[in-house]
Amino acid sequence: MAKIVNYRIAHLSKYYPPDRGGIETHVQTLAQTQAALGAEVQVFCVNGFDEQGRVSTKTKTVFEMDGNVKVTRIGRLFSLARCDVCFGLCQELRRLINESKPTIFHLHTPNPTMLMALTMLDRNIPLVITHHSDVIKQKFLKYALRPFEYLVYTRSSQILTDSLQYIQGSKFLQFYHHKLSDLPLGLNLGIYSNPNQKAFDFSHSFKDKYGETIWLGVGRLVYYKAFHIAIQALTLVPGKLVVIGVGPLEAQLKALAQKLGVENRIVWLGRVNEDELVGAYHAATALWFPSNLRSEGFGLVQVEAMASGCPVINANIPGSGVPWVSRDEKEGLTVPINDPFALARAAKRLLSEPNLRDRLVKASRKRAEYFNHMNMAQRSFEVYDKVLSQERSYGVIPKPVDL
Template sequence: MKVVQVAHYYGPLGGIERVVYQFCQGLKGLYSVEALACNTSIKTVRTEEEGIPVTRVGRIAHFQRMSVSPSFPLHLRRMKPDLVHVHMTNPLAEVSCLFSGLKCPVIATYHMDVTRQRVLNSLYAPLQRMFLERTRLITVSSANFARTSPVLSNWMEKVRVLPFGISQKASIPTERTSEMLKKLRESFPGKVVLFVGRLIHYKGIEVLVDAMRSVQATCLIIGGGYLEQEIKKQIQQHHQENKIFLVGRVSDEELIAYYQRADVFVLPSVNRTEAYGLTQIEAMAQGTPVICTDVGTGTSFVNEDGVSGLVIQPGDSSALADALNHILRDEELRSKLSAGARHRAETLFTEEYMVMNLRNIYKEILR
């Protein structure tokens, strides 16, 4: 049986791409698995990466997070799949499934709602409805997200909850991790607040920077994105250059050290585009308490208020500052949340558990 995972991109770019990678690796022993995605240039490139054939189809244009690639449906059809798994939202992949002539079953993983592109979304909505009608099943990362999604309300009979997880092996510190942790403790001896993610609008980094004006701690921001210069200006305007540091991107081994060094991890997202927050699980796996926002998705399912961290309302820098100070000043609370975070990550959000559930879903469709 051949399964094709279809996504915007393939590779270690962000949360969705990581999930696609995990699905491919977790299924390759049971099925013939290939990945189909877009390239960032007009050239089509075929590679094999860790046992997975990957086709990155050339595109002729890109706007509003959408790629234009006339040959994409042809490449999908030529793969002759027995099952297609589309990671949404992805208009190009959805059009390809609808008009490539494929007769095989289609699964969708609905990762996020489109929240900011209202005009474009109104044009896309009819296509999306056609595609969801075509699907056999729709997986989501949490029941809370499915229940509150304006798109999925008409398709609940197709919805299956499939919580994302991280590899327990990848959470094990290495010698490089230990060396990095020692350096971080020397460089930042006081309390440390950590953010990990892309520097883009919905992540709410501006809210975090504003909140840090009322918090006596060092804030480390890991990641890159189009808001980097704006965030630098905001830090300078608030005279926080000796308090907030833009670290950039780091290796996986180094990232574990940052999670271990942090006293609290923050995911200050401001809207529903943040559907889950895998970085929360990475932090929790290292015993780091989490502060996240309740944006009506899976963020507050991953981080349970009072168990693994605190949950606050989005866009409120005062509430974020209060939550940070509460955790940083209360050693007993921080210890309790640390234990709860680790337990929750190890029991509910492992890659192994996720892949087992995914395989059961595939068996349901392909039996």
């Protein structure tokens, strides 16, 4: 008879869909896939929405189900320096710790709120951390968090990154080299490789509205996404740039587009639903992904595009997994960071070189299969099993029950 391991998984995420972002998408995909494979999975995150579903800085705690995943959205009182102050977070986590079933806690960082909460909990809880990226630009936040990071990372049983390349480029992670490994992000590829009718129809309407040459940008409008490089590159190539995403730099980017005379060739779509996003990938000539700092550790939207048959033009960020996900001249084209001229040259190659785009599309679809969500979930279970074995050997948690 099969052995039933008596534990649960609690993901500690900064936010969770409908908040959109690479980490949020990853946490949802991993949690749902783990639940589909039989695990008992919960997600704790900050609630960023009011009762009407609008983005708000002051919210209430909400309990809901996302398929088979229990989601606890902790209400926040306010936000300060990118840290959400949430009353009741520690109480909810302690409640879970004190229940009869032991729980694997899986923290996703950077995540100041959950990081500080963990410093106030039992140091013996089984803890896995996925370190998605270092804190790069926010120097004050970086050094203010360092004592909390030291406490939590030292207590952790295993630290994961999205790629081996990120480990090699992070001075911070070298302090924990004895407990490091990688867990590449994964997706339910079928959503992108075999679009439903709504996505298919949106793709056709997308081309009818914006033409045959569409450069797509997907991501939050923040500094390290480097959308200003894409806008500068647009002045050198034909077609339209369609931007999906919102963020604090929107007004600044629109002002740059106007200054450079390309405001009429950029479409700012803001937030879109899943079908519209998939349709946009299928309509686009390529995804422009000019992110320029190691705050971009992986670039999950690259996998979305590749699975959709949309080749990627990315930037060669030192010490990041971005150029490893879509590799230069194999599945996509990689250009130097902060170089709009190189981005434009790569885009022109897709338009002019015979069979180049078709070759990259075929290779992209094949490469995307490596980032399958089932593979990711199975690898996460291997990590958890290793952690639980270590904890049992120290007498922290009871042995599993054979049934």
